[in-house]
Amino acid sequence: MNHKLSPMDLGSEFSHHDPTVARINNGSFGSCPSSVIQAQQRYQLRFLGQPDDFYFNHLKPSILQSRQAIKTLINASHVDEISIVDNATTAIAIVLQHLMWRFFESKFNPGDTAVMFQYAYGAFKKSVEAYFTRAGGHVIEVKMPFPLTSNDEIIGAFKKALELGKSDNRKVRLAVIDHITSMPSVVIPVKELVKMCRDEGVDCIFVDAAHAVGSIEVDVQEIGADFYTSNLNKWLFCPPSIAFLHCRNIPQVPNLHHPMVSHEYGNGIAMESSWIGTRDYSAQLVVPKALEFINRFEGGLDGIRKWNHQRVTEMAEMLVRVWGTNLGTPLDMCSSMAMVGLPACLGIMSDSDALKLRTRLRDCFKVEVPIYYRQPNDGEVDPVRGYARISHHIYNTVDDYYRLRDAICNLVSSGFTCEVFSRLKEVNRSTVNKFRGVGEDRGGRWAAEIRDPHRKKLRGVGKVKNGVRVQSEVKNGALNNAALTSFDGFECVDVDGVGDAL
Amino acid sequence: MGEIRNHGDHPEEEEDDHHINLPKKPKLSSFLTQSQIHHEFAHHQLGVARINNGSFGSCPASIIAAQKRWQLKFLQQPDDFFFNQLPAQILRSRTLIKDLINADDVSEVSIVDNATTAAAIVLQHVGWAFAEGRFNKGDAVVMLHCAFQAVKKSIEAYVTRAGGSVIVVHLPFPVNSNEEIISEFKLGLAKGKLNGRKVRLAIIDHITSMPSVIIPVRELVQICREEGVNQVFVDAAHSVGSIPVDVKNIGADFYVSNLHKWFFCPPSVALLYCRKSSLSSDLHHPVVSHEYGNGLAIESAWIGTRDYSSQLLVPEVIDFVNRFEGGIHGIMSKNHEAVIEMAKMLAKSWGTNLGSPPEMCPSMAMVGLPSSLGVLSDNDALNLRNHLREKFSVEVPIHYQPLKDAEVGPRDERCGFITGYARISHQVYNTIDDYLKFRDAVSKLLQDGFSCRMLASREQ
Numbered sequence: 037m038n039h040k041l042s043p044m045d046l047g048s049e050f051s052h053h054d055p056t057v058a059r060i061n062n063g064s065f066g067s068c069p070s071s072v073i074q075a076q077q078r079y080q081l082r083f084l085g086q087p088d089d090f091y092f093n094h095l096k097p098s099i100l101q102s103r104q105a106i107k108t109l110i111n112a113s114h115v116d117e118i119s120i121v122d123n124a125t126t127a128i129a130i131v132l133q134h135l136m137w138r139f140f141e142s143k144f145n146p147g148d149t150a151v152m153f154q155y156a157y158g159a160f161k162k163s164v165e166a167y168f169t170r171a172g173g174h175v176i177e178v179k180m181p182f183p184l185t186s187n188d189e190i191i192g193a194f195k196k197a198l199e200l201g202k203s204d205n206r207k208v209r210l211a212v213i214d215h216i217t218s219m220p221s222v223v224i225p226v227k228e229l230v231k232m233c234r235d236e237g238v239d240c241i242f243v244d245a246a247h248a249v250g251s252i253e254v255d256v257q258e259i260g261a262d263f264y265t266s267n268l269n270k271w272l273f274c275p276p277s278i279a280f281l282h283c284r285n286i287p288q289v290p291n292l293h294h295p296m297v298s299h300e301y302g303n304g305i306a307m308e309s310s311w312i313g314t315r316d317y318s319a320q321l322v323v324p325k326a327l328e329f330i331n332r333f334e335g336g337l338d339g340i341r342k343w344n345h346q347r348v349t350e351m352a353e354m355l356v357r358v359w360g361t362n363l364g365t366p367l368d369m370c371s372s373m374a375m376v377g378l379p380a381c382l383g384i385m386s387d388s389d390a391l392k393l394r395t396r397l398r399d400c401f402k403v404e405v406p407i408y409y410r411q412p413n414d415g416e417v418d419p420v421r422g423y424a425r426i427s428h429h430i431y432n433t434v435d436d437y438y439r440l441r442d443a444i445c446n447l448v449s450s451g452f453t454c455e456v457f458s459r460l461k462e463v464n465r466s467t468v469n470k471f472r473g474v475g476e477d478r479g480g481r482w483a484a485e486i487r488d489p490h491r492k493k494l495r496g497v498g499k500v501k502n503g504v505r506v507q508s509e510v511k512n513g514a515l516n517n518a519a520l521t522s523f524d525g526f527e528c529v530d531v532d533g534v535g536d537a538l
Numbered sequence: 539m540g541e542i543r544n545h546g547d548h549p550e551e552e553e554d555d556h557h558i559n560l561p562k563k564p565k566l567s568s569f570l571t572q573s574q575i576h577h578e579f580a581h582h583q584l585g586v587a588r589i590n591n592g593s594f595g596s597c598p599a600s601i602i603a604a605q606k607r608w609q610l611k612f613l614q615q616p617d618d619f620f621f622n623q624l625p626a627q628i629l630r631s632r633t634l635i636k637d638l639i640n641a642d643d644v645s646e647v648s649i650v651d652n653a654t655t656a657a658a659i660v661l662q663h664v665g666w667a668f669a670e671g672r673f674n675k676g677d678a679v680v681m682l683h684c685a686f687q688a689v690k691k692s693i694e695a696y697v698t699r700a701g702g703s704v705i706v707v708h709l710p711f712p713v714n715s716n717e718e719i720i721s722e723f724k725l726g727l728a729k730g731k732l733n734g735r736k737v738r739l740a741i742i743d744h745i746t747s748m749p750s751v752i753i754p755v756r757e758l759v760q761i762c763r764e765e766g767v768n769q770v771f772v773d774a775a776h777s778v779g780s781i782p783v784d785v786k787n788i789g790a791d792f793y794v795s796n797l798h799k800w801f802f803c804p805p806s807v808a809l810l811y812c813r814k815s816s817l818s819s820d821l822h823h824p825v826v827s828h829e830y831g832n833g834l835a836i837e838s839a840w841i842g843t844r845d846y847s848s849q850l851l852v853p854e855v856i857d858f859v860n861r862f863e864g865g866i867h868g869i870m871s872k873n874h875e876a877v878i879e880m881a882k883m884l885a886k887s888w889g890t891n892l893g894s895p896p897e898m899c900p901s902m903a904m905v906g907l908p909s910s911l912g913v914l915s916d917n918d919a920l921n922l923r924n925h926l927r928e929k930f931s932v933e934v935p936i937h938y939q940p941l942k943d944a945e946v947g948p949r950d951e952r953c954g955f956i957t958g959y960a961r962i963s964h965q966v967y968n969t970i971d972d973y974l975k976f977r978d979a980v981s982k983l984l985q986d987g988f989s990c991r992m993l994a995s996r997e998q
Contacts, residue, residue: 064620314798316848
C-alpha cells in the first residue's frame with residue numbers, strides 16, 4: 037500500500053506491540069499508534085497538572101471537538117446526535133434502560149418482543165436480559181446459518197424472526213442489528229434490515245456497529261437506524277476506550293439517560309455522557325489526533341479500509357488453500373476480518389475447545405487469534421467446526437499469517453487434537469492462585485506434589501519430557517495434587533498452570 | 539488498623555514470574571525527604587496555590603509511572619493482558635482494600651470508577667425494587683440536604699422516577715459538635731416518617747463535600763437501624779486516606795470511597811463495599827457484560843474494553859505511603875494538623891471563624907470568608923472561585939452558606955454575617971506558601987473594596 041508514512045515510521049508507531057507475537061486479532065481490543073498515545077498522555081498530564089482548570093475550562097470544549105469530528109466521520113446531521121461513551125456495551129445500557137422505563141411506565145406491555153441475532157455479542161445478550169427481559173419483555177433470536185453464502189440467508193432469517201416477534205398480537209419494541217457480527221464475523225446488510233424493521237413497525241432500531249468505524253463505510257443517515265454505536269478504539273486508532281452513541285431523533289428521546297447520573301442529569305444524553313464523575317476522559321479527546329494520523333495515509337481512511345480488506349481476504353484465501361478448508365463467508369461479506377475454516381482433524385468440539393486452542397496458539401506459538409466453534413448441522417460429513425477470525429490492520433505483515441499457517445500445520449502433522457484438553461484437569465485461569473510443584477512424568481500425565489503442607493507458600497519447578505517446563509505454586513492453602521499435562525507430540529515452552537487448589 | 543502490609547511481597551517471586559508483576563521495592567530505608575516529595579508532585583502546575591485536593595485528588599509521579607507500565611502491558615499484548623493478568627491484578631487490589639477498610643471478605647469489595655458509579659449501582663437496585671413491587675409507591679429514601687449533587691440527581695433518576703419519595707434532612711452549619719448533628723438527624727428522620735412511610739434506604743455522607751464536615755456515621759447508622767430504615771448507604775467519597783475507615787464498626791450496608799482523592803491513585807478508582815447479606819446479591823453494575831450474574835465484584839471487574847490501569851495500583855500506593863513516617867496514619871495526622879493550623883491562621887488574619895471544630899475536620903477545613911466579600915449566592919461562590927484562580931492563581935472551592943435566620947448567624951470581626959466559606963485542603967505536597975498566597979489574595983480583595991456583586995454585573 038502506498039502511504040506517506042515510510043515503513044520505518046509505521047514500525048515506530050507500533051513499536052510498543054510485542055514483536056514476538058503474530059498479532060492477528062485487531063478486532064478484539066484494537067490498537068493505537070504512538071503518536072496518538074502521546075497526545076493522550078499530554079491530556080492526562082494537563083489534568084494532573086491543574087485538574088480544576090482542566091475541568092472548568094478545557095474538558096467540555098475538547099469533548100465537543102471530538103464529537104464534531106465523529107459527526108463528520110459518520111455523516112450525522114447534527115452534533116447533538118453524538119454522545120461519547122466508553123464502549124458499545126455502555127451505549128446499549130443507555131438505550132435498554134430507556135426501554136426498561138417504558139415497561140415500568142406501562143408504555144410497553146409484558147411479553148412485547150425484542151429481536152436480535154443469535155450471534156449477537158455476549159455482553160449485548162446479557163444487557164438485553166438484564167434490562168429488557170427482566171422488565172417483562174421477550175427475546176426472539178434470529179437464527180442465522182454459518183457458514184453463509186449470501187445476504188439473502190441473513191435477510192430471510194431476520195424476516196422470520198420479525199414475524200415471530202409480531203405473532204400473537206405482540207409488538208416488536210426493539211431490534212438489535214449488528215453491522216459486523218463479532219463471532220462469527222460477518223458484514224450484515226443493515227440498510228435492508230433497518231428498512232424491513234421500519235416497514236414492520238418496530239419501535240426502536242439499534243445497530244451494534246462496534247467494529248464498523250474504520251473497517252467499513254458508515255453513513256448513519258443512509259442506514260437510518262434510531263441508534264447506532266461504534267467503538268473507535270478498535271479500528272480507528274484511538275486508545276482504550278472510546279465509542280459513540282448516535283441518536284437519530286434526539287428531540288424525540290428527552291428521557292434518554294446515562295446510567296451513571298451526575299449533576300448533568302437532564303441536560304441531554306451528550307452532556308450527561310460528557311461528565312459521569314471524576315475519571316480519565318483523555319481517550320475521548322484524541323479523535324482529531326487519530327484522524328490526523330489517518331490522513332497521513334494515501335486515500336486516508338478509505339485507503340486504509342480498502343488495503344486492510346484486500347490483505348485480509350488474500351491471507352484468508354492463502355490459509356484455506358494450505359489447510360484445505362473453506363471461508364465462513366464470501367469475501368464481500370468480510371470487513372477487515374475474515375473467518376477461516378480450521379482443519380477438521382483438530383477436533384474442535386466445543387466453545388471450551390476453541391478457547392483452549394486459542395490459548396495454546398498464544399502460549400506455544402505466540403500467535404494471537406480468536407477461534408470460533410460452530411455446531412455442525414445434522415448429516416454433515418466431516419464438518420469444519422472451527423474457524424479462526426483473522427484481522428488485518430496496517431501494522432500486520434504477511435509473516436503474521438505464515439506463522440498461523442505454520443502453527444496449525446504443525447499441530448496437524450503432530451497429530452494434535454483438542455481431545456487432549458479433556459485429559460487435563462480443569463484449570464481455571466481466572467483465579468489468582470498459581471501453583472508450583474515438583475513433578476514427575478507419569479507417562480504423559482504429570483503430577484505435582486506439594487511436599488510441605490504446613491507452609492503457606494510452597495514452591496518447586498517441575499521438568500517433563502519434550503522440553504516442557506510446567507510450574508505451579510500454591511498460595512493461601514495447601515495443595516495435595518495438581519495434575520497438569522505434558523503436551524504430547526509437540527514442543528512447547530514455559531506453560532504456566534494457573535488454577536484452584538484441587 | 540496497623541501498618542498496611544503488601545500481600546505476596548516476596549522478592550524471590552519476581553524471577554521469571556511474568557504474570558505477577560511487582561515493581562522493584564524501593565531500597566530506601568529512610569523516609570521521603572521534602573525534596574523527594576516535591577519531585578513526586580513536580581507535574582503540578584507551577585505557581586498555583588493548589589489547596590483543593592478534595593475535589594480531584596492528586597497522584598505522585600511514581601504511581602503515574604507504575605500506571606504507565608500497566609497501560610503499556612495492555613497495549614503490548616491486550617489479549618494476554620485480558621486473559622492472564624487483569625483478573626488477578628484486580629483481585630489483588632480488592633484484597634488489599636479489604637484489609638484497608640477492615641471488611642470481612644474480599645467478595646464484599648468491588649472496584650468501580652467513582653462514587654457517582656457506586657450511587658448508580660445502589661440506587662438502580664432501589665429502582666428495581668419499586669418497579670418489581672418489593673417497595674411500595676411512596677416508600678422513602680433519606681438523604682442529607684448537603685448530599686453531593688450527583689447523589690441527589692441519582693435519587694431523582696432512580697427513586698423519584700420509580701415512585702419513591704425523598705426525606706431531606708438538614709444538618710446544621712456552622713456546627714459545634716457531633717451532638718448537634720446527631721440530634722438534627724434524629725429529628726429530621728422522625729419528621730420524615732410522620733405519615734407512616736416506610737424508609738427503605740438512608741444515604742449518609744461520612745465526610746460531607748460542601749460544606750465539609752466529618753459526620754458521626756456510626757451513630758447515625760445506629761439511629762437508622764433503630765428507626766427501622768431497611769438499608770444504609772454511606773457516601774464516603776473523601777474518607778480513605780483522610781480518616782481511618784472501619785466498615786464493620788460503622789455497620790452500614792454499603793460504603794463507597796474514592797481512592798484518587800486522598801489515597802494517591804490516579805483518576806479514577808473507588809471501592810464499593812457491600813456487606814454480605816441476601817440483599818446485596820441483587821446488586822448489578824449498570825453496564826452489563828458477559829460477567830452479568832457473577833456477583834457485583836466480578837461484574838465491575840469487566841465492563842467492556844477500557845483502561846483499568848488505575849484500578850491496579852493499590853499495591854504500589856501502599857508502598858508509597860509506607861515511605862512516609864507512620865504510613866498512611868502519619869500522613870492523615872500531619873495533613874489534619876497542618877490544615878487546622880492553616881485554617882486558624884487564615885481565620886485570624888481575616889477576623890472570621892472555622893465552620894466546625896478541629897476534631898470534625900478531616901484533611902480539609904471550612905474557613906469563613908470576610909463578610910464584605912459579599913458571597914450571597916451559589917453563583918457568587920463559583921464566580922469568586924474562578925476569580926481567585928484567574929487573577930491570583932489560587933485554587934480553592936468556595937461555599938455559600940445561607941443564614942438560617944435573618945438576624946442570627948456567625949459574624950466576622952467587623953460584625954458582618956459570614957455567608958462564604960473556603961474549603962481548604964492539605965495534602966503532602968502543600969506548603970505554607972500556598973495558604974499565605976490565599977491569605978494575601980483575600981487581603982488584596984478587601985483592600986480593593988472587592989465584592990462578588992462586581993463579578994455578577996460583569997457577567998451581565
